[in-house]
Amino acid sequence: MTPKAIQVFRGEHLESTHDLHVAVVNNEGKLLYSYGNPNRLTFPRSSMKPFQAVPLVETGAASRFHYSQADLSLSCASHSGEKIHRDTVLNILNRIGLAEEALQCGTHIPRDMESYKQLIREGKELTPVFSNCSGKHSGMLTTAVHMNEDVSTYREIYHPVQERILEVIQEICEIPREQIQLSVDGCGVPVHQLPLNRVALGFAKLANPVGKHATALEIIRNAMIQHPEMVGGTERFDTDLMRGFNARIVAKAGAEAVQCLGLVEEGIGIAIKVEDGGARATSVAAVGVLKQLRLGNEQIFEALRDYVHAPVLNARNDKIGVIKPNFVLNKA
Template sequence: MSEAIQVFRGNYVESTHHIHVAVVDYTGKLLYSYGDPKRLTFARSAMKPFQAVPIVETGTAASFGYSASEIALSCASHSGETIHREAVLDILERANLEEDDLLCGTHVPRDKDSYIELIKAGGELTPVFSNCSGKHSSMLATAVHLHEDIHTYPQISHPVQQRVLNVIAEVCSIPEEQIGLSVDGCGLPVHQIPLCNTALGFARLAHPGGTVSVSRAEALEMIRDAMMEHPEMVAGKKRFDTDIMRAFNGNIVTKVGAEGVQCMGIVDRGIGIAIKIEDGSDRASGVAAMEVLRQLGIGDESTDELLKDYIHAPVLNARNVKIGVVKANFVLDPAVI
């Protein structure tokens, strides 16, 4: 069995996952790949750090007194924990907005304790529980700050989304007219670009100096540092993004995306990594990411120990007993020079 990710039940391979990987430096040079590094991909929520750039560039974050943790929350696919919900509500209050102004919809939060607490209290799910409520609240705050319509902010024609499109085009080095557009799960525009361009975006998030304008580089640095300083706001307890940013302590900025996307920027090397699991499974993305880091020589015994459950992800049965493992089985291809 030669697929890149193998799922074992006991000693037997039960399932496999095909993957695509692009490793790019901040100049746009492809360094390594696996599968198709040019695969057109909706990076989904992995684009959130770039969607947050206008919040800084327009002066919204400064005007409403954003803390670093709130900037991190603007990039989040959060678990709906108390810290996330309270921060979103605080942003809305400072912008003189209501929770009903959020157009992200709602869903059962990843944090089951919060959901159980809500049910016991007889409450109902509201938009603040959405994993995208941090992004939506900050886009709304930007519209308020610039005196723009708050009821149509998800539309691609809205200035909020046009600013986002401009950022993605420049940072990921792709013309706006070549960006495929559709609708994300939370109702906002979602952007389809080649995987290697997404990797370039993360390389520049890790090392923005000299790649974009000074003001945009400063915004990217602020967002990058906020995410690494407050990883619990980007994701939540027992989440890959939180755990890896903590383990690498200021050297990796990372963001998950739906349908099996995982992206990382390596600060000291100025490189970006973008991974897409072909079948959209998120159980393979963390394992693939850890294997890419290993092959690039990033990490050591201490980080391996902290992240061991992502290197060989356990397969658990209904009694929470380990009965298998998810393992990587691929070798990156060096780019042909």
Template sequence: MNHSIKVYRGEFLESTHAIHVAVVNVKGELQYSYGDPMRAVFPRSSMKPFQAVAVVETGAADAYQFEEKDLSLICASHSGEKFHRNGVASILGRIHLEEEDLQCGTHIPRDIESYNELIRNGGSLTPVYSNCSGKHSGMLTAVVHMNEDVQSYREITHPHQQRILHVIEHVCSFPKSEIDISVDGCGVPVHCLPLENIALGFARLATPFDWESSHTAEHLDKVRNAMMEHPEMVGGTDRFDTDLMRVFNKRLVAKAGAEGVQCIGDVETGLGIAIKVEDGNGRATSVAAMEVLKQLGIGDKHLYEKLAQYIEAPVLNARKDKIGRITADFDLVKRQEAVQS
């Protein structure tokens, strides 16, 4: 049995999570794996950097004077902090649309203080609080720039969703005819492809010019730089993606996805990492990711000390007392391609 991540209550093993890992180089060669690296996965929000590439390729980001912070924000699963919400409002203002044009729905933001402030002021939740409001504002920017229909931008048949599909096909080297499509939590299409191909996408996001010289590589480079320069926009306060990118200081690009997905690209080695927690529980992702980085020799003790809460994640009770821990217990398998490289 694949009991890769162990959850302890006190000193007692209470639960386990199985994981799948694929580590791929920019050529598409599987270097290391654990579990099933070919497991079909919906990467969920981990695809946001590639969805952002589709915005950049239309010329919309330049036309509407996107700064790096804006570009990072359209890759975000943000916490709904004030600077996230202000960023989305700024983008909407530039394209002369209203918050009601965001079709992402809404939910209580991760930043509870923002929610409490809203309630104290007698307000109600609006789409800008959605963790996907940045992505949707980016999509709308491209749609407005291309003079396309705003109301149907979520539909897979919409030209912009087809542009996204083309980017994913190209960067992940997986035929779009074989990419299964469903609907993400925020209402837009979500794409299913093998974990290995998702990892390949992140290898190419990390080192696009080692892959090819093209406009797509330039756009990947632009998106990656924005995320690494402004990691606070991608997640927020006390978020794994944000803290990992900040601590590694422009070496790693990271993007989590719902249902236990975590993806990372390493600028120095050109490796892409994709992780899927089999039961979809996101509490296992940071622990698994940090163990993968350790086993690959990415980073050092000094950096790991700054990320200690993600290496062995605490289990907290309702009083915020630490009453257990989440640990990793697995060994990556070196693949034949890595042995021959």
């Protein structure tokens, strides 16, 4: 039996495993390394948010409504719902003349539990600004307002906001439009299915922009790496990784255990999908790939140690196990 790529130990005993798919691609689309199936059809989910933000920049909407780098970074975020995230979204909505009710991302309990507890203590209900996707949705609304388009249907598949996004993804990831399958993301907007290696190509171009959308991609990349706290939040992998690598990596996770990285100096994109959707395996897989590519050093990985070998915790918050990588990349 072939050993699985990610192994979960309880004490010294192997308890569970995860299969893995990895594509490592340069910004010309050449596959450099892989593991599993680099062509696996994948919904990258929130990993596509940097590309969904391209029309926000290219239409002039971000400029018109005076988006800061932090604002733009938040438009690419799966944020934790911390006060800084909520305040920024509300500020953007105020600038474009809309109320929070215009957000159609739905509601969920935020990762930032202190914010949620405070809401309960005040006897208030969850609202859409707490959603991890409220930054993306406020960006879509900003574009719709700028283009004088209907803001009540901005998330619908045939709305011009979503049509522009589909065109951008097609061009950046270099895949014919008819080969991009569509479904609905957790926050209600269209989500795009692509081969994993095409997703990696997109992140290679985000890291080291080339082609038609290079200017917008560079602006978005710089916003994310200069304000990583907006992309995730406190004790979030994307945020901590970008900080740890000091602007050398742009990172964005997606639901169902997707993790994408762009190596800025190398112009390389990495797309990772854990087969069973087990998100606990993604940071371990990502750091495992970076180490095999000989990126980073002991100091960086010591600061990121809880992502290198992720701890398994019990209800007392005791460490009773560990999650480890167990794979070797194949050179193309």
